Amino acid sequence: MKPPTAAQRRIIEAADPQTGRLSGSETQLTGLVRARLAFRHPRPPHACFLTPAGHRVREEGPALAPTPTPTPTVPEQPPPAASGAFAARTGTETAPPGAEGPARAREVRSAWEGLVELRRMTNPDGATDRPCAWERTHLVRAAALALEAAGCRPAGPGRAGYRVAETPQPEAVAVREPTPQGLRECGAALERAGWQVGEHAEPRGGGRYVLASPRRK
Structure with missing residues (x-):
């Protein structure tokens, strides 16, 4: 995806800091x-709101804005990993994790807040306490985000934790975790x-493992 x-x-x-509603020209x-940073509400007036990706861009802040075009004597730098x-x-995942600590926590929190807002805007009754259509078509990613946002620890190279x-x-x-307590915590999350x-x-x-499916009611 282009920055x-x-x-x-x-x-x-x-x-809007609360709803993620956008203002601008058509x-x-x-x-x-088109950049998947916003979505249109299906009901009139078809307002536009930030997607989880859009919320992440706002969370990054102006520090990660594109740099000015360099002069011909300076080679152009690749876009930042963020x-x-x-x-x-x-x-x-088979590769070592990227950002950790507070930086990762901010990313996860922003993504989860964006998903909750997506629930509110796309569930017919505006409910935020149950998954939306996007989650039902991206089951593994949605379940993993719910677990990570709840503080559960994912497995990784040389590290025990949950696997979705x-x-x-x-x-x-299916969610697997090597300890009974960890498995119960994943199920509760x-x-x-x-x-x-x-x-x-x-x-x-x-x-044992946990079998999980998005609740509809």
Whole structure:
């Protein structure tokens, strides 16, 4: 995804701090929607609001705005790594994690707040206590974000923690954690995030796992 232009950043930074509603010309708003930094509400007046990616851009702040075009004597620098798309950690990554500590916590918090706002704007009754359509079509990513936002620890190279994986069942993911307490904490976190969960035994005595699916009511 291309980093937003300076004009797009100004519109994003001016968004309503509570709702993420955007103001701008039709051309500007359409550009943000095409860049997946905003979405249009399905009901009139079809206002535009920040997506989770748009909320992350606003969280980054002006410090990460594109630098001025360099003079011919200075080689152009590549865009900063922070301009890449946020990805919730599923615990199945093979590469070492990127940002950690407070920086990662800010990214996760911003992404979760954006997702809650997406629920409010796209669930027919405006409910924020249950998943929206986007989550039901991105099950692993949505469950991983709910877990990480709740403070659960994802697995990683040389590190124990939760792992989120697809299952053959429609609208369901499997969450595995090496300790019974950790597995219970993962299940409780997903329940608080609006998921239906159940603990199951692996075939042939292979331990236990949580099966989770987005709650509809």
